[in-house]
Amino acid sequence: MIPGKFAITLHILTLLTKSPDEFLSSEYIAGSMNINPVLVRKEIGNLKKHNVVESREGKFGGTRLAKPAAAISLEDIFNMTFNSVSLGYSKNDPNPDCPVGKKINENLDVLYKSINTKICKQLKDISLLQFTSNF
Amino acid sequence: MIPGKFAITLHILTLLTKSPDEFLSSEYIAGSMNINPVLVRKEIGNLKKHNVVESREGKFGGTRLAKPAAAISLEDIFNMTFNSVSLGYSKNDPNPDCPVGKKINENLDVLYKSINTKICKQLKDISLLQFTSNF
DNA sequence: ATTTTTGTAATATATTTTATTACAGTAATG
DNA sequence: CATTACTGTAATAAAATATATTACAAAAAT
Secondary structure, eight states, rough: TTTHHHHHHHHHOOOOOOOTTBBOOOOHHHHHHHHHHHHHHHHHHHHHHTTTTTEEEEETTTTEEEOOGGGHHHHHHHHOOOOOOOOOOOSOOTTTTTEEEEEEHHHHHHHHHHHHHHHHHHHHTTTHHHHHOOO | OOHHHHHHHHHHHHHHHTTTTTTTTTTHHHHHHSSSSSOOOHHHHHHHTTTEEEEEEEEOOEEESSOOGGGGGGHHHHHHOOOOOOOOOOOOOOOOTTTHHHHHHHHHHHHHHHHHHHHHHHTOBBBBHHHHHOO
């Protein structure tokens, strides 16, 4: 998973919220966060897939929100950009002949799933509109 | 931050919990998780710094818990191995001339801090002993 | 003395992220 | 209807990060 995905997506959506109904170009958006426009377009592609934004191609093209910022929760954004929160796994497959190695990952999974559930619950109550009200 | 740090450390501590009072070698531990012994020794160094384990050098040396597994919480381990949970930041510094770019990171910080607080509260109630009881 | 282990530094390899380049397709506008 | 300014997407390059490896001094058991 791309570490910056959630942050970049939220940044994009904040800009779109702050310019309602305007079509912003990927280059303009990229300029606000100092990253490459192609990366912005990729994340916008993801947002479009989830019907959160809509784009117009061609001259004066760009992207805008497809629904009110009040109707988008941070949980929605989280689910679109994050597989799940985790505190990590060891890179290699553990030794299956070791009683601990054999079960460590499933036990981590249980733990991480429960963390995840709580985070989702927390993010569900924050709308994009609310988040952007601090700018 | 090293992604596998928490998982590796928890794996080490689980092994130590399952062999109370025995000094386990870094090579044995590394074998259970299929990683390099040097990486294990590094994480053990971190655990020693926090007085969670103690090591003995020389022949038949190794590491064991320095206190009962019931007295170690997953929050303790989390705090030793994770700076803080976050949903990520965009890699580059955002544009300070953009009202959104200027404030995005502090707003993300607020969000992530609140997520973090809840996770810590959750982890505080799980002891290492409890976690290892599922093996 | 020899062996086995920790502790630690330095370096190399692998992996993952991000950036860049390139270009076809679309739509507005003179 | 040519030109301009965009999107969409693929392919590749570069940078950053994580992990592995090598090496060796120091410690302790026998």
